[in-house]
Amino acid sequence: MFKSVLTWGPLQKKILELQGEEIRSRFNEIEKGILGALDFLKREANIKHYKMIPFPGLLVPLSAFFATNKTEGISYSSKQKDIILKWFWRSLFTRRFSAGVNERQATDIANMLGLKNDENYDFKLPKNEIKFDFAKSNFSAGNANSKTHILLLNSLTPLSLLSGATIDLNKVLKKASKHEYHHIFPKKHLEREGFARNEINTLSNICFLTRADNNSIKDAAPSVYGAKIDSDRKNKYLQKALIPGTFESLNYNDFIASRTALLEQRAKDLMA
Template sequence: MKPELNPTSLKIDKLINRIDNGEIKIPAFQRGYVWRQNQIIELLESLVKQYPIGSILLWEASHNEKLRSTRNIAGYKLPDKGDNWPVNYVLDGQQRLSSIYAVLSEHIEQEPSSEKYNPNLDIFEIYYDFSTKKFIPKIDVKVKSDSVVLLRNIIDPIKLFDELVSLNKKYHSDAKTLSSIFLNYDVPVIQIKNRTREEVGVIFERINNTGTKLDLLDLMTAWTWTEDFHLLDSIDTLLDSLEEKSFGQIDHKLILQIVSGIILGSTQTENILKLTGERVRDNWEFIVDAIKRAVDFLYTEIKCANIEFLPFHQQMIPLCRFFSRNKKHTADQLNIIKQYFWRTSFSDRYSTGQTTAKLDFDIEFIDKVLDYDFSDINKYKTSISPDDFINTQFSKANPITRAFLLLSAQYSPLDLTNGSTIDIGSSLASFNRKEYHHVFPNAFLSKSGETKQRRFAVANFCFLPSNSNKKISSKAPSIYFFNIIPKIEKDKILESNLLPKEDDIYTNDDFDKFLNERSKILINAIFALSGN
């Protein structure tokens, strides 16, 4: 059937009747009701003044497209339509529609099963005061007032008649006018018909609700839900188990891309939306194992002890694809995967556009590696230059810093002050500035007139425990390089920290030469690891 997108309008009483009959539901992937009472009153004021309130977007789902999990408007007890009847799901406008219904409907009992999402019913008990021409909450209504009506009774002729009995006669005409306004207000409705769940999912993801992009995870949770499987809960359980290695903060959207990458070989939204509940549920344990193995690889082979240090979180997707295919891998395969990691870490591959298309290519590359075809590794190139280490400021916020720290960790850096092995696991467990040291101290450079940009250049940092850092403090390199660093092991210590060994750099406190030589050493180290 031809897809339809029909703009129309419905009077408020017709909307309420359709909700009362169970025709309109909230899909489980929608967030709960979040409006406050003042927002409801502002909406009512707009209705009375005949202001536009925006449209309600409904998706009419056929029998085959119905969702497993739904909620009722405002959590009220409402009937369910039979299996052969279509259901209209609210994709946008839930807060407005729920507010109108909850204020004006005669239904005031909520479903206890949806308590997590149910709003406090008191916020919907709103009156109109004809003496002040204002909407007021129940708490502000004076005892035995003859100038107010409960809005819940305003559109039912019988209940309105009862309200008029206690209302001062001079307000009767105003009350009938108010009732007419609510009854005759046309609410704009856009009706989607004959669209697949995949199409609706794309539409849904692109809708902005109060400025916040709606969550694809909520949609997939609804589509994969069964009595014994809840995707969001399963993901949270997985993330809890990864917290031991400090990978418990993986983004939910990334998890969905990993799931789709493993099952379908694609990370694009339209393909994620093609995942069936059965395939996700049937492969979940397999997916969890692949993610854990990828984290183990990063933790042990790359020495990435916290996801915060991963240069690009997208790198998880191809790695998970790799570890989902075989339990055992050859040394050659693992070596190529490491080269892929370092080449992408020191490039802008995931910093520019078309990321999902690139990730789909990466998945194809992984599949070739699994078939012992390594030729595509040459399509990955590092794009970093020595100047990037000089012009980039040391900050966890940029991928160059994160990649630099992991690169440095590969060479098992030794403590500058005593030659002992630095506990990299501890240093990379969390981003603590006290674990990293300006090779040319910040205070020393500041007195020399160096700009902050240059003082905080990535090339001017190395690992150093906080206690050792205090020994060096603000001393000039010409002092601490010859008085604090053990002389016998000096070359070994400098090499382990990827620092230049030329004495004249430190004797002359030559910061320019230091930055240039250090950056060249870092580039060579990258080439050694990436095979680039």
């Protein structure tokens, strides 16, 4: 990673030819680049922990933008911020750094350094498209699609459905607890309805809940626990969780279709 931050040439060979002394002499610059990249994601994308980044390879181009010897670090304009965020979300939803990482890093490093020097630089952005299916991808907190889903939900600062408590993603990660991830149509409820595991554990059926709310809901059907949501705040809670307003009255297949549409629209908004 350090070598990649130091050079923006399109050839991997140029990066590999760097000597250890050059890296050591520019260590401060590299360190500030990495810390600046992480601080940007925390400040502008509400990503409070590096472990939630689905593709660590994207940190290399972002670190190149923030690499500096200046004590005060790199400042950025509103236009630069918007372009970087668009690049970030498009990189996630297109799974840009899932393959061909070296070549794509070199291309994006060049783009980032061009943008760093000129906010009007002709930055070549990834396509505005989603290369995985929320309705068919299964949830596992450690895989890239699930992390992208978590960051998508976290972008709206979700509230727990029953208590309205703010979900602190940083605490969720520190506890490494599965209890803050909730099947909106609970697993056992769907098993009783005859649904298979891969149908139940889809990304479109996952939201955040506090452990207390999760324990309160247990395996109750949405038609049961939905009645417990504060009616005055229900719309707010559901909108922040990207859950259809009539979720408790929908059958499971219709719910998945409706929520997938909401998730896809939010993804498109972030990439626009």
